[in-house]
């Protein structure tokens with residue numbers, strides 16, 4: 001069985017407003033996209049498997065070897081590529097479901113996502129994954145169009161129907177209004193015409209002293 005979670009052609013571009021210290025699309029190109037797809041394929045294949053003890057031991061050793069190989073390329077968070085590739089589904093971050101953002105305007109964003117069993121609860125999308133997808137697209141919209149950096153203050157998700165696996169879901173976000181530093185957003189997720197979840201959220205523009213990399217005490 002083909003266990004790859006396929007990514008379609010990249011449709012989005014890196015956005016220079018995002019405070020990234022380099023243009024990640026200029027580095028590692030398609031080869032990095034292949035690496036992310038491979039990591040996602042491992043996640044999905046692992047979830048689908050039922051290994052015997054010998055296979056589990058052998059594959060675990062192979063994966064540790066892969067981790068050691070990647071460890072040779074470890075860099076600081078600002079310099080890593082995962083999470084900074086705006087042109088890739090889920091920004092090339094393997095935790096994030098592979099959300100393709102097709103369009104972002106001043107007030108709307110739309111995308112699509114297909115998840116497999118790696119992101120499943122039981123026979124449907126895990127209830128913790130749905131907010132991840134909303135956070136990704138709503139945060140993207142909240143922070144787009146030259147707006148100053150804002151972080152999620154709350155995100156409320158209503159689960160309206162089970163979100164099926166292995167089929168494309170549409171995701172939409174809308175920028176409702178601004179009130180001082182507060183940006184109010186909504187989101188919706190559909191399977192065909194069926195609303196599977198909706199969300200509302202608040203993003204708050206950061207004050208200068210809040211824009212620190214809290215791990216390293218540097219400006220972000």
Ligand SMILES: CCCCCCCC(=O)SCCNC(=O)CCNC(=O)[C@H](O)C(C)(C)COP(=O)(O)OP(=O)(O)OC[C@H]1O[C@@H](n2cnc3c(N)ncnc32)[C@H](O)[C@@H]1OP(=O)(O)O
Nearest residue numbers: 135136139140151152153154180181182202204206207210
């Ligand atoms: C797109 C790719 C990028 C991915 C980014 C993904 C986005 C994320 O997931 S960010 C990570 C998750 N979020 C966080 O870690 C944020 C943690 N929280 C914080 O840092 C702070 O609470 C922060 C910055 C949100 C707000 O703190 P602070 O600046 O002190 O807010 P504060 O001055 O008290 O409040 C400002 C206003 O917001 C309101 N407010 C603050 N928090 C909330 C809340 N949770 N609910 C409702 N209202 C709130 C306050 O009442 C106040 O309203 P008003 O101006 O009317 O009096």
